[in-house]
Amino acid sequence: MSGSGRLRVVGLGPGPADWRTPEADAALARASDVVGYAPYLERLALGPRQRRHVSDNREELLRARHALALAASGADVALVSGGDPGVFAMAAALIEAAEAGEPAWRTPDIEVLPGVGAMQAAAARLGAPLGHDFCAISLSDNLKPWEVVARRLGCAAEGDFVIALYNPASKARPKRIHDAFALLRSLKSGATPVAFARAVGRADERLTLTDLCAADPGLADMATLVVIGSSQTRWVAREGLRPWMLTPRCYGAGR
């Protein structure tokens, strides 16, 4: 253990390089070792002397442990994360791994470098759906009981928050997004604006604008962020263009 290693959890943003911060680029350029899920590493132009450590998407803790062990042995490690690493992503996995691991894993120079999140990218494309109070809920029930998700959806509806749903679906649990929509339909107006923002900033970007009544939850895959409005959220029409999704800054003021 040299103790001289460093580890940066690097937020790559939603995809395009021009949504990646200079800080993130500098950490990637300097790293001796870059650790991450394969599709994220494929996006990066790394040098021939930079070691790549590729792992499967579901192996977040293993990936974090590997990054910590490398840093503890003196490497300059970039542990890459899509979007912002702090939101349903690698920062929590890293700290959990450090907490559970060897004491030497908590001593290297470790920092989280923020990035543009999927939620912000989707909001930018849609207009301003997050212009007022909102919440972010992951529908993954790998990591929490469905009862917790359902309770939170209920409280989010009761509090009239805009709701951003992360990880809305996967092959292993395709029904959860349908359950979530069924629950929200029982609690909110069918006319509530809803958007499915898929792969924002990437070549296969697709935006679907609809409402809670008409929405097809089957549109959501793991690359989709689903945005469900509050009672105040509305569409703002533009001639010949996609309408904007707006949650105004004032509550209950009408137009």
Added chain:
Amino acid sequence: MSGSGRLRVVGLGPGPADWRTPEADAALARASDVVGYAPYLERLALGPRQRRHVSDNREELLRARHALALAASGADVALVSGGDPGVFAMAAALIEAAEAGEPAWRTPDIEVLPGVGAMQAAAARLGAPLGHDFCAISLSDNLKPWEVVARRLGCAAEGDFVIALYNPASKARPKRIHDAFALLRSLKSGATPVAFARAVGRADERLTLTDLCAADPGLADMATLVVIGSSQTRWVAREGLRPWMLTPRCYGAGR
């Protein structure tokens, strides 16, 4: 009206240039006119031929109207916003102004460019407080009745969300943050981790780590983001370093 104008709502991020995206920098470099709150414009190195349009912080709608009128007359406008423009910031003001304004204001080429948000920057410094479901609530009651804020705080506590409080205090309404803490103390454990993250990324950055029982709401000013944990949020000790604030990815699993 030339109709050939363009308008970009540009997220500057929390402060330092290395948290600003290349997309934002390119829009700023290209703009003929840069519109914004004075302290944001002061951060930027603009060219001698770029026109600056400075306004007061409370004049968001006026600023947006001015930007739209410039774009409608053919200018290439950057309307700058701190952090991410989509979260309690200029994107909503811009769309509200476009909706209420002349038809020509909805036709220019208008885009929102996302940025690193204050919430993400604070989370990165603190560790991983937003690693699980969270909500963001603005305490400003200029724009909504306090009853709406109080209801949302109650629902956020009931749903056991991590809570990020934006705009926690101002000279005009110094008591709201005290009211919010009093309410949350009646609903959540006094041992809940709390952080005050002030001016993250800037020279006067200050982090204060505490708990709900001991927290001094008077620490919060308008440059502060307040993060209040869920029942799962905990501190992870590091020898000789500030502890990490962690909301683990799993709910209710213990350590």
